[in-house]
Amino acid sequence: MKIGHFITFEGGEGVGKSTQARLLADRLKVAGHVVVVTREPGGTPLAEKIRDLILQQRPKSPEAEFLMFAAARAEHLSAVIRPALEAGQTVICDRFIDSTRVYQGDVFGVERALILAVEQLVVAPTIPDLTIVLDLDPTVGLKRAAERGTLSRYDKARIEIHDDLRQGFLTIAQSEPDRCVIIDAARSVDVIAADVWTAVAARLVPACG
Ligand code: TMP
Numbered sequence: 374m375k376i377g378h379f380i381t382f383e384g385g386e387g388v389g390k391s392t393q394a395r396l397l398a399d400r401l402k403v404a405g406h407v408v409v410v411t412r413e414p415g416g417t418p419l420a421e422k423i424r425d426l427i428l429q430q431r432p433k434s435p436e437a438e439f440l441m442f443a444a445a446r447a448e449h450l451s452a453v454i455r456p457a458l459e460a461g462q463t464v465i466c467d468r469f470i471d472s473t474r475v476y477q478g479d480v481f482g483v484e485r486a487l488i489l490a491v492e493q494l495v496v497a498p499t500i501p502d503l504t505i506v507l508d509l510d511p512t513v514g515l516k517r518a519a520e521r522g523t524l525s526r527y528d529k530a531r532i533e534i535h536d537d538l539r540q541g542f543l544t545i546a547q548s549e550p551d552r553c554v555i556i557d558a559a560r561s562v563d564v565i566a567a568d569v570w571t572a573v574a575a576r577l578v579p580a581c582g
Contacts, residue, residue, distance in 0.1 A: 377460070380501060381467075401463055407460075410467075413442075414442055503577055505556055508558055511535030515535065556572070
């Protein structure tokens with residue numbers, strides 16, 4: 374049974390997800406929430422090992438890669454996310470199901486039916502209450518990622534792929550407006566954080582506004 378709030382941040386590379394996750398956590402803590410900030414792939418020692426494996430050496434098969442993400446997610450859900458939610462804590466996760474739908478599904482060609490079946494098996498019913506999609510022109514995001522020295526193998530892909538990623542996140546957000554909010558990430562960190570707070574306060578914690 375899920376009791377606490379589950380919030381995810383999604384978007385392409387260099388959009389500022391981890392910065393915004395941290396700022397939101399700080400603000401929620403001030404408002405009296407117990408907050409767990411975590412990320413995918415990763416979030417547990419085993420899932421972090423799977424992350425290292427995936428990021429260091431891309432599997433040849435997109436399905437193999439997809440199943441590695443799914444294994445990391447299953448571990449993360451049972452060891453961290455579900456126990457925290459059941460204890461009434463707020464969980465903020467940097468990437469979750471939408472990254473899989475967009476990267477593995479839209480871009481790397483894993484069948485949508487397989488993605489949804491595994492999502493049903495591994496994730497349901499722990500669907501985020503709120504997903505914040507940070508939207509940014511990929512040329513700006515990639516420049517930011519390059520400046521901070523965190524270019525992954527995905528970052529180095531052709532710019533068209535990053536345009537597809539951006540469009541993939543926007544399409545999901547538009548088709549699930551009850552769960553998702555799109556926020557323009559081309560502005561200053563503080564302005565974006567204010568919009569994130571407005572979305573969270575309006576949907577999840579009106580008493581804390
Ligand atoms: P990060 O750069 O946000 O830490 O994420 C690592 C990479 O993993 C990023 O390029 C996106 C990718 N990824 C997927 O392809 N599928 C997924 O399900 C997740 C969670 C991440």
